[in-house]
Amino acid sequence: MSEPAASAASPALAPPRVRCFSGIQPSGAPHIGNDLGAIRNYVALQDRFESIYCIVDFHALTTTHDAETLRRRTREMATALLALGLDPARCTLFVQSHRPEVAELMWLFLTVTPVSWLERTPTYKEKRENQPEDVNHGLLTYPALMAADIVLYKASVVPVGRDQAAHLELSREIVRAFNNRYGPTFPEPQAVYTQAPVVLGTDGVRKMSKSIGNTIEIFAPADEIRRQVMSMVTDTQRIKRTDPGRPEICNVCQLHRFFGDDYEEIWDGERTARTGCVDTKKLLVERILRHYGPARERYAELLASPVIVDRILEEGAARLRPIVDATMAEVREKMGLR
Numbered sequence: 001m002s003e004p005a006a007s008a009a010s011p012a013l014a015p016p017r018v019r020c021f022s023g024i025q026p027s028g029a030p031h032i033g034n035d036l037g038a039i040r041n042y043v044a045l046q047d048r049f050e051s052i053y054c055i056v057d058f059h060a061l062t063t064t065h066d067a068e069t070l071r072r073r074t075r076e077m078a079t080a081l082l083a084l085g086l087d088p089a090r091c092t093l094f095v096q097s098h099r100p101e102v103a104e105l106m107w108l109f110l111t112v113t114p115v116s117w118l119e120r121t122p123t124y125k126e127k128r129e130n131q132p133e134d135v136n137h138g139l140l141t142y143p144a145l146m147a148a149d150i151v152l153y154k155a156s157v158v159p160v161g162r163d164q165a166a167h168l169e170l171s172r173e174i175v176r177a178f179n180n181r182y183g184p185t186f187p188e189p190q191a192v193y194t195q196a197p198v199v200l201g202t203d204g205v206r207k208m209s210k211s212i213g214n215t216i217e218i219f220a221p222a223d224e225i226r227r228q229v230m231s232m233v234t235d236t237q238r239i240k241r242t243d244p245g246r247p248e249i250c251n252v253c254q255l256h257r258f259f260g261d262d263y264e265e266i267w268d269g270e271r272t273a274r275t276g277c278v279d280t281k282k283l284l285v286e287r288i289l290r291h292y293g294p295a296r297e298r299y300a301e302l303l304a305s306p307v308i309v310d311r312i313l314e315e316g317a318a319r320l321r322p323i324v325d326a327t328m329a330e331v332r333e334k335m336g337l338r
C-alpha cells in the first residue's frame, strides 16, 4: 500500500490533516470484492487521515432509475459501511446528493475537460456495449463527477480497487487542467490499493461485480452465501478428485488468503490432492461466515434502526458544509463567477 505521508508536525504548527476520500455506488448488495478491494482500506485509513466516505447516489442514477430502489439501496449501503467498521466519530459518512455543490463543480470541470478524454474511458466503452439502450450522458461525464467528488474536499488519498485506476488517472488530468488554467487550487488525487486490488468473481475469470452477477455477498442469508461460494469455478484442469490442484490460479484458494492465516496449509492440501475443491469451498463458506459474523449482526441491528443511520448521514453532510463553501468560493472567484 503506497500512500502520502501524514504530517508529524507539533499540534500548534500542524497543517490541516491530509484528507482521504472515497465513494461507493448504492447499486446493489455489497460483496467481498468491495470489502477486500476497498472497504477494508476505508476502515484502516480513518485514523490515519481525515477521512470522508460517500454513497454516490448521483453516480448510481446512470444505471438505477427507480426512486424507491435507489433510496433503499442508499440506506442499505450506509448501513453496510457502518456495520463493516466505519465509525462516525472517526470519519465522515454522507450521501453524495446531500452536498449537491458537487454537481456544480462537475460542470465547471467539464469546461476544462476535452470530450475525447471522457470518450476513451474504458468503463464508458464497456457501458456503451452493455447497456446500448441507455447510453445516457451521465455515463460519459461519470469520471468528471468523480474528480469533483474528491477535490471538493481537497482530498488527495483515495482508497479504491484497481478497476477505478483509469477513473483516478482521468481525475488527475482534469485537476491538472484546472490548475493549469486557473492557478494551483487542487491536490492531485492518488489511488491507494489493498493487498487484493482485483477480486475475481465466482466465475474465476472476471472481476467480482454486481452488474455481472458473479458476487459473494456479505450480508445475504447464510444459505445464499453458501450457494454463491459452492458455485465458484476452481482450477479447471483439476478434473478428478485425485488430480493435484494449482492454488496459484484457483480463485477459491486465493480468497482463503484473506480469511485465515493458515492458507498455506490449505494450498498444500490442494497441491497434494489431500483435499478436494468441494472441501476447500466448504471451508471458505465457514471462514467467510465467521469473519463477517459480527458485521452481519451489526448490520441486522442497524437495519432495524434506520433513524440512527439517517441521522449519521445528515450529520455527515452538515459537517462538510464549511469545507464545501470554502472550496466553491475559491473556485467561483478564480473562474470569474463572482
Ligand code: TYM
Residues within 6 Å of the ligand: 021, 022, 023, 024, 025, 026, 033, 034, 035, 036, 037, 038, 039, 056, 059, 145, 146, 147, 149, 150, 158, 159, 160, 161, 162, 163, 164, 167, 196, 197, 198, 199, 200, 207, 208, 209
Ligand atoms: P463501486 O461502487 O463500483 O465500487 C466500490 C469500491 O469497491 C471496489 N471494487 C473492487 N475492488 C476489488 N475487486 C473487485 N472485484 C471490486 N469491485 C469493486 C471499487 O474499486 C471501489 O473502490 N466509481 C466508483 C465510485 C466513486 C468513487 C468516487 C470512488 C464515485 N466517486 C470518488 C473514489 C473516489 C464506483 O463505481 O465504485
